[in-house]
Amino acid sequence: MSHPAFELVRDETIAEINSQARLYRHRKTGAEVLSLVNDDENKVFGITFKTPPEDSTGIAHILEHSVLCGSRKYPVKKPFVELLKGSMHTFLNAMTFPDKTAYPVASQNLKDFYNLVDVYLDAVLFPLISEDTFEQEGWHYELESLDAPLVYKGVVFNEMKGVYSSPDSVMHTLSQNALYPDITYGKSSGGDPKVIPELTYEQFKRFHQTYYHPSNARVVFAGDDAPDKRLEILDGYFSQFERNAVDAEVKLQPRWNAPRQVSGTYAGTIDDEKRRDGMVSVNWMLDPPENRDEMLSHGMLSYLLAGNPAAPLRKKLTESGLGEGMIGGGIASHLRQPMGSFGLKGADPADAGKIENLVLDGLAEIAETGFSAEQIEAAINTFEFNLREQNTGAYPRGMSYMFNALGTWLHGGDPLAPLRFETALAALKDKAGQGHFEKEIRRLFLDNPHRVTATLEADPEQGAREAKAEADKLAHVRAELSEADRRAVLERTERLKALQESVDKPEDLAKIPTLTLADLDRDIRTVPTEESRVGGVRTLYHDLPTLGILYLDVGFDLHVLDKDLLPYLPLFGRALLQTGTGKEDFVSLTQRIGRTTGGIAQHRALATRQDGTGTAAWFFLSGKAVPDRFGDMLGIFNDVLLDARLDNRERFRQMALEEKAGFEARLVPSGNAIVDTRIKAGLTEAGWIAEQMSGVSYGLFLKDLVKRIDSDWEGVEATLRRIRDRLFNRGRMVINLTADGALWPRARGELAGFAGGLPDAAHADADWRHDFAPKNxxxxxxxxxxxxxxxxxxxxxxxxxxxxxxxxxxxxxxxxxxxxxxxxxxxxxxxxxxxxxxxxxxxxxxxxxxxxxxxxxxxxxxxxxxxxxxxxxxxxxxxxxxxxxxxxxxxxxxxxxxxxxxxxxxxxxxxxxxxxxxxxxxxxxxxxxxxxxxxxxxxxxxxxxxxxxxxxxxxxxxxxxxxxxxxx
Ligand SMILES: [Zn+2]
The missing domain is CATH 3.30.830.10 (Metalloenzyme, LuxS/M16 peptidase-like)
Known part of the structure; x- marks a missing residue:
């Protein structure tokens, strides 16, 4: 269990994540390694460097792109793309954060895993990072001909132009930079397109030499691969370096005595109907958490205040009528001094003072009245369920361990602390009922003067103004160039293009290690499925090891709905869970869900059927619970399906506004998805429905709906009732349960009772013919x-x-x-x-x-x-x-x-x-x-x-x- 090149610093069992954790220090370079040994076949490796930028040139970000463009051992144009193309990776990417750059990979195949690790280690420690790569990934001047205007090009340059086109990103950068003006968090680590062209190749090279060194590295391995081999691989690379004193510490932002204000603009149009294009948030800088208890407490306090629609601060903000949706929403823990933030988007910037007061008064009021026992029980159950389940979805578990550990580790803290939770959870359970969270609201927010109120406003001129400023600057640069200079730029442009079009030598390409076809499984992986009828309903049961949790999906066939009802479904689904029921208001319902289940969610699924016989189109309600709570969860399902308060106009209006704001915020960051949806709307029925429920048509529908909620609420409400009456019936329903075999007999009985309580009607398919023709x-x-x-x-x-x-x-x-x-x-x-x-x-x-x-x-x-x-x-x-x-x-x-x-x-x-x-x-x-x-x-x-x-x-x-x- 050791390697002579490494000193074993810690060796502990962490029961919470079922892992043996060993912390090593590389004797020669001081590199730190966290080796997590467990039975997860989805193996994870990640190397992270502290990379605090001193300016907004995007230096760390450009380097993150560039090291993956060829290295000493793998001298091809894009080893990263070769891996993307031809490996069994379950994760493969690199990310720049405000203070670190991380290179994680994951694979279930051992040989593949070692290949990925080797290419990544060589890339970060021995990259080629030529000037050509810097220009291609960062920025450069381009001339198409001697007389053409000069332009900027570069992958990161363009990427960040996109980021700066998204109002949500602009707001986030504005608030964060203002809160930490004296330290690295006051800069844009991704790069500000206006500043990126100040970066030189020499600075870029130096940044790599300074920070990409084993002495500044934190390495994580996690999974079922051989632990000794991990150290052997790392020493192979690290032993080629001498110890280096790297000063990469993230300094602490000195505290202020008085709050500040900041305002900014983004390139956007102003809606003539109402000035609702602004954002306002109140932001605090917090002290670094001292221990695991405090980290967990931060998370739970965020949840209690704003983590669900019934949380009091979120409720206060969304019900104020001052904005369309919440932003911020709690404590973001990825910074050394965490940031707390609450605010509204879709707001009038002139209301900044009102929104600030709303947040401050709201917090004071909550601190005064305190959280109810039901609220606290719901928060604790929700956190406990998530911590024990460790359901990271498609994301490898080992990566979530890695990022959790880095939170403390990067700043000299204990990397193992964030991986444990039992003691912290028990401590918090004790303290919660005794005014702990109320005290924390005062300490973290109300009595904390290190606060910035940020206001963002749309500026219809900004786009044109910035484009002109860039063109002027380039024209100025161009005017200074002699003909010989211009010829040189032209030649460089052409050389770069030729280089980009060139192909790698086959012998170099062959150096990138790869599996062979013989390493692949020939057979598909199947899932056990038992089909039966329970309470008269088609039921699918999957006997899989779920560690005592029951996962339930209840589906209803959308074909019974007339086509004009389809755009209502996203909001209808939210209304089921967020308007309350005949017996309780939505706050109480939300708490009941939090107290008894691991969560209940709704979604829709659409696909063209494989045999070409039309569209599979379903609405699903899904939930998870432990066996003793399964019956209670079915009770909640029954209540929301049959008795949701679809007449709750105020809640529905808030949700519609949030949905509209959410759609508009998605347009820029997810523009490709919007385009994809629009193209397919003209191709198939499933594509057309998807566009009605998530595309540009849906955006227009929401705009109109928001008006109709005021002008014709009776009509809207009647429509929602019509959807419920037709959709929820046993005749066109499916039940899907995933749970350990021992849980099935009892669950089956409970499901039969649930299904029997739903109406049974035989509705025919509605006519979904439509006239949406594709066009350019x-x-x-x-x-x-x-x-x-x-x-x-x-x-x-x-x-x-x-x-x-x-x-x-x-x-x-x-x-x-x-x-x-x-x-x-x-x-x-x-x-x-x-x-x-x-x-x-x-x-x-x-x-x-x-x-x-x-x-x-x-x-x-x-x-x-x-x-x-x-x-x-x-x-x-x-x-x-x-x-x-x-x-x-x-x-x-x-x-x-x-x-x-x-x-x-x-x-x-x-x-x-x-x-x-x-x-x-x-x-x-x-x-x-x-x-x-x-x-x-x-x-x-x-x-x-x-x-x-x-x-x-x-x-x-x-x-x-x-x-x-x-x-x-
Ligand atoms: Zn990028």
Whole structure:
């Protein structure tokens, strides 16, 4: 259990996470290693460096991108993309935080895991980081010709332009920077596009030398891989370094004696109807938590104040009528001195004083009256359930351990403390009823003068003004250049492009370690499913080890609803859980859910059925509980399904406003999803419904609904009742339960009672025919970036592709589209998606400075697919696709996925057939996809979400290309 190069500092069992935790120090360099040994086959490795930036040039962020672009042992253009393409990773990424940069990987396959670890270690410690890479990933000047205007290009430069187009991000940066003006948290670690061009290559190189050193590293391993091997791998790298004194400490922000104010603007239009485009928040800097008790207390206090719709401070803010939705919402613990924040978006900036008072008076009032026993019980049960369940969803558990440990470890604290919770939980249970949280509200907020009230306002001129300032600055730079200088820029531009288009040498590419096809499982993974009728309802049961928890999904077939009812569903679903019931108001209901269950949620699922017979469209209510509470949970299900207060106009109005604000906030960060949804709306029925419930049509629906709640509430309420009366009946229902076998007999009896209490009506399918025709559209948003899409239905165009097309698609995404749209085009991302069942195909770009150029790249994709494919590329792409298929699921997700496959007609036989097709991919499959994509180029339709100037410019160059309208 040891290695001579490492000193064992701690060796402890941590029962809470079922792990043996060993903390080591590398004798030569001082590198610290946390080795967590447990039985999780989803193995995690991560190396993290403290990287506090001194300015807003985005230096840490650009470096994060750049080290993954070639290293000493792996001298290819993009080892990261090779891994993305051809490994079985369950996680593979890198992230820049305000004070650290983390490089985590995860895999269930041991050989694959070691490959990932080696490529990552070599990348961070021995990157090539050439000047070309710096220019490509960071920023550089570009000239298309000697007479052309000078422009900025760079992946991070564009990425951050996108970030700065999102009002929520602007608000977050504004508040954080103002709260910590004297330390690193006062800078933008991602990079401010106005400041990024100040960064030089020399500074960039020096930043790497300073911080990317074992002496400044914190390494985590977690999972079932051999612990000694971990140390051996690390010493292989670390022993090549000498100890280095790295000063990377995150200084403490000195405290203030009096609160401050800060205001800012973002590029956005002002709604003429009402000035509701601002945001206001009250923010505090807190002291670093002293121990685990205090960390848990911070989390629970956030939950008590604002963590659920019934929480008193959230309720006060949303019911005030001063804004459309809450922002902040508690204590963010990832900073050394944590930040507490509460506020409203969709607010009038002139109300800043009122909102500030609302927060302060609200906190004072809560501290005075105190939390009720029910509120505290609900908070404790919710936290206890989550801590014991450790359901990290699709995210590897080991990574959540890693980030928890880093919270203290990075600043010289005990990395093991955040992994334990029993003692802290017990202590908090004792203190909670004795005024602990009320005292904390005073200490952390009311008596804490280190506070900033931040106000953000829309400025309709800002976009044009900033674009002009950038153009002027570039014109100024250009005017200073001699012809020889310009020629040099032009040559560099061309050289960079040529470099980007060049291909890696096969012998270099072969250095990236990879699995072979023989390492892959031939067979699909199946989930045990027992089908029966319980209380007259179709019931699926999955016997899986759930550690004593019952996971329940109850589904209702949406086909009974008329098509004009569909857009109401997202809000209808929320109304069930958030309006109260006939016997209790929504505060009491929310507390009952918190006290008795591990959570209840609702969602909708849509897919084209595999056999082409239409759409699987369902509404689900899902919940989890321990056996003794399962009956109580079913009682709650029954109450909300049959007796929710759909007449609660005030709650419904607040939810509609929140939903509308949420939709608008999603437009920029998730523009590619909006475009994808819009394209598919014209292709299939499932696509059309999805757009009605989440796309641009839904945004317009919400805008109208908010008005109708005031002008025609009776009509709205009657509609909600109609949905309930038709939807909730036994005839078109499914029950899905995932739990340990021993829990099934009793649960079955309880479920029969529940199902028997629901109405039984035989409604026929409604007519969902609609007249939404696909067209070429330009949807305008106030942003400096575009989301460019083009798509078609390949089945409708006459193509019948095999599952192997996914392999060709993967290669297209990781080579041609990556190069053309991201590397050369400067977009943050560009890819294509294809759904075998529906036949829907779409190209999509993300935070894209271009429009027509991107469309041209899409139209050239077929040609790229026809090019010669190397054997390595083919095999890697197969491995990548199989890796996606075998992605680990938490036990509740396994049960849910098995049910969803049954509902949409995906049999295990079909899954096996598809897996076989993927494993047997050949060049013919690439050619088949090429042919289909050629048809997309010719017949597909274009949807662009983007800036007005870019949209108009595209229409000027290609008259009539896009029908332009406002997205909101
Ligand atoms: Zn980035």
């Amino acid at each position: 559209e330009g949807l305008v948003i106030p942003a400096q970036v575009n989301y460019v899409g083009k798509g078609a239905n390949l089945k409708a165009l006459g193509f019948a592709l095999s599952a192997a097309s996914a392999v060709a698609l993967r290669l297209l995404n990781t080579t041609y589209l990556w190069d053309k749209v991201r590397v050369q085009g400067g977009a943050y991302g560009g890819s294509s998606r294809f759904d075998l069942s529906s036949g829907n195909f779409a190209f999509l770009s993300y935070r894209d400075p271009n429009l027509l150029k991107t469309l041209d790249a899409y139209d050239g994709a077929a040609k790229a697919l026809r090019a010669e494919i190397g054997e390595t590329d083919l095999v890697r792409s197969v491995i990548g696709v199989v890796g996606d298929l075998d992605r680990p699921e938490f036990v509740d997700a396994k049960g849910y996925s098995a049910m969803w496959r049954i509902l949409n007609g995906t049999t295990d036989k079909l899954r096996q057939q598809r897996r076989d097709e993927i494993l047997g991919t050949s060049r013919a499959d690439f050619l088949a996809l090429a042919e289909a994509i050629e048809a997309v180029a010719a017949e597909g339709h274009v949807v662009v979400l983007g800036g007005e100037a870019a949209t108009n410019a595209a229409n000027e160059q290609r008259p009539g290309l896009l029908a332009v309208s406002k997205a909101v």
